[in-house]
Amino acid sequence: MGKYASIEQQKELSKGPRLTSRWHLPSAFSRLRERYASLPSPVRRTCRMLRIFGPLLPISLFFSEHVAQIMWVKGPSMTPYLNEDYDQMHTKSDMVLVSMWPWGWTLPWQRSKTLERGTIVTFRTERKNEHIDQLANFMNFRSPANSSHIAIKRVIGLPGDRITTREPCMKPSQIVPYNHIWLEGDAEDPRRTLDSNTYGPVSISLITGRVVGVVGPRMRWLDWRNWEAGKIDGSSPDIQQGNYRQSVRDRVEKEVVQLEHPEF
């Protein structure tokens, strides 16, 4: 009998090494869990839903600020490219998709904003009669009383270009300085657009986004290469005759000054 273990000893052996630790959470925490479990089930269900949808709120805010946003174009400054039939219907406004990723297809730390002549950009301005409406003011945490406004214009000149200006501008020509761009509206009549001819070259740091497409009423993608070629699709007579806004492109002398990037 001596070589067989007693029943108690056998039980002890069959357990093997203990796999789960006896360590418990602090009692305050477990008491909280108990109190939560004793809540009525509708409350618990709401809590569970909040737990699921809570992270989605910052994600969507982040998306609208850094990835893409929907905006509405107001006013005649981009007619006939955007707001095509402004002359017939003043209330209708185009809904555009704005890419808020200002670095184009590069990575943020490379710090090279890809801007081309003909791109349509949105930028911050202090003028009140400007031409874009935001999806919702609260999405940008901007109070309407003291907001800075978002305007939409086309990039005409890049740093180093010489622009022959048009009517409201007081100088006959202007060389665009480093880190600035020349923006103009597409309207034929200079009185219908408030652009760089009024307030001069705009700092690239003020640019908030790039318009990549029109969502409604007529859906289409916008490509800056169509600007250099002068070919866009549309029904207005300005567009139909071809070579869209060649007069504007003729006023730009490209890369007159070679600007070196100053070291900081």
Next chain:
Amino acid sequence: MERFIRSILRTTPSRVARVAINGTGAFCACVLVWEHLVTIQLSEGPSMYPTFNPRGDWLLISRMHRNGKGIEVGDVVRFNHPTFLGVHGAKRVLGMPGDFVCRDQPYSTVAGGQPDMIQVPEGHAFLVGDNLPWSRDSRTFGPVPLGLINGKIIARVWPPSKMEWVQNTMKPAELD
């Protein structure tokens, strides 16, 4: 430790998705707080010398004053540099829209050395560093659009011996 390993071994796609969405949400919330409420940043450079150390100070920046909201004359603001891409500057506001300021030469050592003044245009602010001969500011590049201002510097948080609120030194005198 053992519990932790077991919980890892028990992963299912739904758990992975849940951790991913929670992590992304936390990251986005941090970014939103950083961009809309407060930022802490190291500031270097001699342009604000008696106020900030040229060797570097950690500053607490309130981002609620973005786009020149609630900025007054005398506040120290952080702004996107108008001529260098991706660079921030810290300067004191000398004039708000409509104010008249002396048009000094760049890097001049005296204030008001020139006889003429300019009016700050609508939607712009005139920013000047505290260390006049060592500051590249509105005397060089002109009034700055309010849209470039992205915060107001409210305190210095590091080094701890010099922890203090940043004072608005240009408040009008109060007389009883």
